[in-house]
Amino acid sequence: MLVATALVPVWLVAAIDVSFLPAIAGVLLPPLWRSRNRRNLVFPFILLALAGANLVIHLQALGMLASGSDRALQFTLNAVTLILVVIGGRVIPVFTANALPEIRVRRLVWADVLAVGLVILVLAIDLFPFLYALTGPVALLAAAANLIRMWRWRSLATRRVPMLWILHLGYAWIVVALALKGLAGMVPVVTPSAAVHALTVGAIGSLTLGMMSRVALGHTGRTIVASTPIIAAFILINASAIIRVVIPIAVPGFYLPGLIVAGLLWSSAFALFVIHHTPILMQPRIDGKPG
Numbered sequence: 001m002l003v004a005t006a007l008v009p010v011w012l013v014a015a016i017d018v019s020f021l022p023a024i025a026g027v028l029l030p031p032l033w034r035s036r037n038r039r040n041l042v043f044p045f046i047l048l049a050l051a052g053a054n055l056v057i058h059l060q061a062l063g064m065l066a067s068g069s070d071r072a073l074q075f076t077l078n079a080v081t082l083i084l085v086v087i088g089g090r091v092i093p094v095f096t097a098n099a100l101p102e103i104r105v106r107r108l109v110w111a112d113v114l115a116v117g118l119v120i121l122v123l124a125i126d127l128f129p130f131l132y133a134l135t136g137p138v139a140l141l142a143a144a145a146n147l148i149r150m151w152r153w154r155s156l157a158t159r160r161v162p163m164l165w166i167l168h169l170g171y172a173w174i175v176v177a178l179a180l181k182g183l184a185g186m187v188p189v190v191t192p193s194a195a196v197h198a199l200t201v202g203a204i205g206s207l208t209l210g211m212m213s214r215v216a217l218g219h220t221g222r223t224i225v226a227s228t229p230i231i232a233a234f235i236l237i238n239a240s241a242i243i244r245v246v247i248p249i250a251v252p253g254f255y256l257p258g259l260i261v262a263g264l265l266w267s268s269a270f271a272l273f274v275i276h277h278t279p280i281l282m283q284p285r286i287d288g289k290p291g
Contacts, residue, residue, distance in 0.1 A: 089115065093106050136186055
């Protein structure tokens with residue numbers, strides 16, 4: 001940011017950053033509208049809401065707002081959680097059922113509705129300070145609902161398939177994040193930052209790495225099987241999340257060393273992905289199909 005603003009005005013940097021998500025929403029909305037894809041029609045509007053939160057953060061940084069960035073950041077985290085819960089609920093059980101038809105993955109409609117609805121409720125509560133007392137209980141209920149959802153997905157049965165367990169483990173970090181968010185106001189040793197790190201390092205890190213690995217193989221005509229370097233990356237990203245979440249709670253005196261180790265593990269995980277998949281993504285599809 002400092003390098004960028006040394007070359008161009010800070011307001012221009014902010015304007016470019018804030019305009020990115022509306023531009024993506026503008027690209028997505030017309031085809032979704034024309035195809036009457038009602039299930040996905042909400043996502044461009046979520047992107048616009050995230051752009052609004054980003055604008056608030058920039059305006060406060062520019063001195064044009066006295067406050068608001070903390071609430072905007074919390075809204076962003078909650079909105080990302082909602083996106084992961086919705087998309088994860090669609091693709092993870094399908095991927096699991098396709099790869100392991102013998103385990104009979106089953107979904108409960110009421111659990112799906114409750115899991116998504118309670119996350120929406122957490123998002124809504126965090127927008128209004130006078131409702132903050134409800135955050136803990138509702139977040140704990142959301143964690144429980146999403147755990148029930150995962151139980152029906154037969155998550156434990158995926159332990160021998162890395163391309164599946166990384167997605168289930170990533171979703172499990174959402175449950176952990178919601179539980180920690182609920183406990184933060186009730187258990188003194190649990191801080192709100194623990195929930196943030198469970199979500200960002202654990203859930204977002206694992207799901208991003210897992211989906212990128214799957215897409216990189218599938219869209220280049222390859223069998224969707226994790227190689228040894230990618231399995232190592234999956235392990236590293238989760239080790240990073242465990243250290244980042246557990247050390248500040250269990251051994252606060254080792255906060256700084258834990259932060260350094262977690263950062264190195266997280267970076268190493270994505271470095272392995274880049275090193276392993278760059279040659280694959282730079283080559284034509286092996287099945288000769290376009291793409």
